Amino acid sequence: MTYIKLFISFFKIGLFSFGGGYAMIPLISAEIAAHSWMNELEFIQIIGIAEMTPGPIAVNAATFVGFKTAGILGSICATVGVALPSLLIILFISRFFFKNSKHPLMKKTFYGIRPVIAGLILSAGLVVASRTMLLKSINEIVSAPSLINISSMINISSFVDIPSIIILLIIIGINRWKKIHPLFLIVIAGILGYLSQFLIIA
Amino acid sequence: MNKKMLRQYLDLFLVFFRIGAFTFGGGYAMIPLIEKEIVTNRGWIANEDILDLFAIGQSIPGAIAINTSSLVGYKIAGKRGALCATFGVVLPSFLIITIIASFFQTIADDKNVKAVFVGINAAVVFLIIKAAMKMMKAALIDKVTISVFAITVLTILLTNISPIILIICGGILGMISYRKSGGNSL
Known part of the structure; x- marks a missing residue:
């Protein structure tokens, strides 16, 4: 079951990430949290390792998360999952994109998607910063003012x-x-x- | 399938395997390398065509590295070409990360490794925020986009709503603004 879940999660990540690399981080982190596959600090380490090793960050992260969750077969499921949407889109509907990449509707769609991506990446940065640099979580500080x-x-x-x-x-x-x-x-x-x-x- | 075609599939696989093995920093970092290998060294695709492929690779969903590799493979040798190029670009990362992941667990709790990661995590924070600022520069061009951006950040930080939902909403909002403008481009 974990294999199927890994595949579906990373397929979703591949299908809905626009802008590559860092834009995928918030999506991966949401899937990890939803399945509690690992804690946030472990995931942040994976981003660091993905940056230090060659190849696409998305593939690195998928392989690592898959391996940590379910071994070699898990890493295969996650990696195939993250790559498959791109492949299917290119194999079957790339002709559409070849023709329409400059179509105004495409432009307008991206006009709406781009600020979301920017917001997702910034939030990912803020979350990573608060997890690695704050010793107490914000909630802890706010909810226990008497201790301060x-x-x-x-x-x-x-x-x-x-x-x-x-x-x-x-x-x-x-x-x-x-x-x-x-x-x-x-x-x-x-x-x-x-x-x-x-x-x-x- | 004749010998010449097999040779081409193998070539595609090997070229993209090398690109996957030697680029650090993901999709954008691969673009100049792909250009050099495919256009300059081998002349498989003309310069003006590859620019279109790069543009499409960045505008369809998925990892830019995978998109670009499969588009280039597709253009050169059809569907099988796309598969060979993609398999080639993914395989090095897959092998390297599987090796690292299999022993990382045993060193992750080491005091020195933890200390090293205090530094690495700080750099990761920096790189993500830097990427965000670059994206903000390109995306935040008027009041609508700034509002969408602000709503996204607040939603992610304060609720459990999935980023996928937000991306879909952003796309729909963009399309609506297209219809409102009567189908004219911006």
Whole structure:
């Protein structure tokens, strides 16, 4: 059953993602959450690994999620699932697209879809940021205001993971200074993460 | 099927296998490589045609890498060509990730690996937000698109509504605005 579920989930992801790569992340994360296949932090690690390995991010993520959920056969189901919609569309209706890719109705449809995709990607970024950089969830902070006294408000390290924030700022700085391939950004960030464990004193 | 056609299928598979094995960063990163291999090195497709294929690959659903590979394969050698190219581009990632995934579990709890991922996760946050900002620049062009964007972000952060529903609604909204404008383009 898991195999069929994996296949259907990733088929849906392949069928409804426009814009590739990052636009797929919110869809994959919604499917994972719906089936509780893994926790969010595990999924965020998978995105990191997918970035560091060659090939399409969608395929990397599908293979990884499939393997973690149901072994080799699971990774085959997920990967075939994510690739199949594209293939079917191209094999059977690509003539339509060859003719109509500049049709105004296509343009207008994308006029409505694009801001949704932009919103989905930004939300994915915010969710990943809050899971990796905030030590308490927003709900926890809001729902238990009595626990937060003035001193802990000042002590920001009880809310955010300082090393993560510092690494993020360094990465932003490097990116501003020089246009660098995402792969190397990730490698640099990984090295900084490794070093950060020796720097934490408090 | 004659020898020459078999040779072409094999060639397609191998070219896309190489592209899949050596591009980091997904679909967009593959485009210049595909262009070099298919247009410049082999002359399988003319330069102006490949640009159309790239445009279509980005406007149909699915991973851009898979779309582009199957379109190029289709154009060169029909349906079987599409299958060979797609299989070729997917296989390297599939093999590499399966190998990584099979041993990752055993190292995931290691103290050093966790520390490395503190850094990697920060970079992932950066890359996703950067991709979002690029998309926002292209998509948010008027009040309607800005409202759709804001509604999407709020819906995702505050409710459990599926992203797929939002994408469908966005598409329908776009089509309605098409009919309202009397079928004229923007």
